[in-house]
Amino acid sequence: MVVLAPAGMRAVGLAAMAVILEWARVLALRSPDRQALTLIxxxxxxxxxxxxxxxxxxxxAATRLPERLIGGLALAGILLxxxxxxxxxxPVLAPEFAVVAVAVSIGEEVAFRGAVFAALEQSYGPAAAxxxxxxxxxxxxxxxxxxxxxxxxxxxxxxxxxxxxAVRDLVGPIVGHVLADLAL
Amino acid sequence: xxRTARRRxxxxxxxxxxxxxxxxxxxxxxxxxIAPPAPYRWVSxxxxxxxxxxxxxxxxxxIRVNNGRVDPGSVFTQDGQAAISFxxxxxxxxxxxxxxxxxxxxxxxxxxPRDIQLATNVYCFTSTAxxxxxxxxxxxxxxxxxxxxxxxxxxxxxxxxxxxxGNTGSAAPFYIAxxxxxxxxxxxxxxxxxxxxxxxxLGGQTLPIIVALAILVVVLAGIPLAVLRRRGDAGDEDxx
Numbered sequence: 382m383v384v385l386a387p388a389g390m391r392a393v394g395l396a397a398m399a400v401i402l403e404w405a406r407v408l409a410l411r412s413p414d415r416q417a418l419t420l421i422x423x424x425x426x427x428x429x430x431x432x433x434x435x436x437x438x439x440x441x442a443a444t445r446l447p448e449r450l451i452g453g454l455a456l457a458g459i460l461l462x463x464x465x466x467x468x469x470x471x472p473v474l475a476p477e478f479a480v481v482a483v484a485v486s487i488g489e490e491v492a493f494r495g496a497v498f499a500a501l502e503q504s505y506g507p508a509a510a511x512x513x514x515x516x517x518x519x520x521x522x523x524x525x526x527x528x529x530x531x532x533x534x535x536x537x538x539x540x541x542x543x544x545x546x547a548v549r550d551l552v553g554p555i556v557g558h559v560l561a562d563l564a565l
Numbered sequence: 566x567x568r569t570a571r572r573r574x575x576x577x578x579x580x581x582x583x584x585x586x587x588x589x590x591x592x593x594x595x596x597x598x599i600a601p602p603a604p605y606r607w608v609s610x611x612x613x614x615x616x617x618x619x620x621x622x623x624x625x626x627x628i629r630v631n632n633g634r635v636d637p638g639s640v641f642t643q644d645g646q647a648a649i650s651f652x653x654x655x656x657x658x659x660x661x662x663x664x665x666x667x668x669x670x671x672x673x674x675x676x677x678p679r680d681i682q683l684a685t686n687v688y689c690f691t692s693t694a695x696x697x698x699x700x701x702x703x704x705x706x707x708x709x710x711x712x713x714x715x716x717x718x719x720x721x722x723x724x725x726x727x728x729x730x731g732n733t734g735s736a737a738p739f740y741i742a743x744x745x746x747x748x749x750x751x752x753x754x755x756x757x758x759x760x761x762x763x764x765x766x767l768g769g770q771t772l773p774i775i776v777a778l779a780i781l782v783v784v785l786a787g788i789p790l791a792v793l794r795r796r797g798d799a800g801d802e803d804x805x
Binding site: 461486531535539543 | 573574576577579580581583584585586587588589590591595621672
């Protein structure tokens, strides 16, 4: 007989799994070998957390796609604005890392604003979904980012989570996140 | 617009404002760090980095001349710690139409920077043709994530002295950039008597900590509050 954990416990477990996957990816990257492969595998593993849920539950319904895409552009604009106004040139992401950036961004959105958000919302309501997915997302970046960057990471998570809740949409956060990662 | 829609729009706007404040506090702002930054390679590593330090690398490239104009381009050191970027015609084209060679090399000896605290290696940029009159190039230098960030790029020509050429900002974290009208030797740094480095201009270290604490409080306090409210709502429904 299979005994399933209560939905709330499953939601917390899902959030923990997403954080652990992100930390595992960061730790694996400390080896200089096959970094691109590690990153792509990390992105795909995060996407797997969304398996078993209907697209609509994850915010990926196909309705109003143009509006969702425009929303994603708006989110990208907001995410990049602080860097854009201080732009003075500088290195950009190497082309070979572009595919990697797309895989990781999509994986993070499907995991945190998709699966974790949906599970927390079903169990504890929308506020817990926004705040809980933001907390997990920030924790997931604790190993890869210096502490002074974490407030901006948390605030970006809060913004993307708020969009997910207010618009019931994950396409916008995916588009915004991918563009921001490609730009920086 | 319904009351719910207004509430959602207001909270979304609040999230935008919170993000703008938090992202402005640290340059460049949102940074997802696809791969963690490689450790900085020091010419003379500070004690805490001495054990694992790797020597910095140099770089060079040859730039073609087309129709009497030197092509645009970027030249990097092999470790990416120093770079120069320039637009078409920035360098004077050699009269014989030959290519322009640009070299970047980390320096072990350099003039005393006196009241400047250098926060990066010193890199000398040389080329077989000078920058044209009224033309400039962008110098970009990486700095260590383990030390205070430099506030400006400084340079010297010949035997010195050092002078500040400013900071145009950089969209990439742990990089500083500045425009120069002449090649020479460059480093990132800040005045020795300054209590803080570049971070001070962007809000110092205090602002990011305050913003971090505020977000942490909202997130950590919000979760139990949301759960309690949910339970309260469910209780009300049961009673009704």
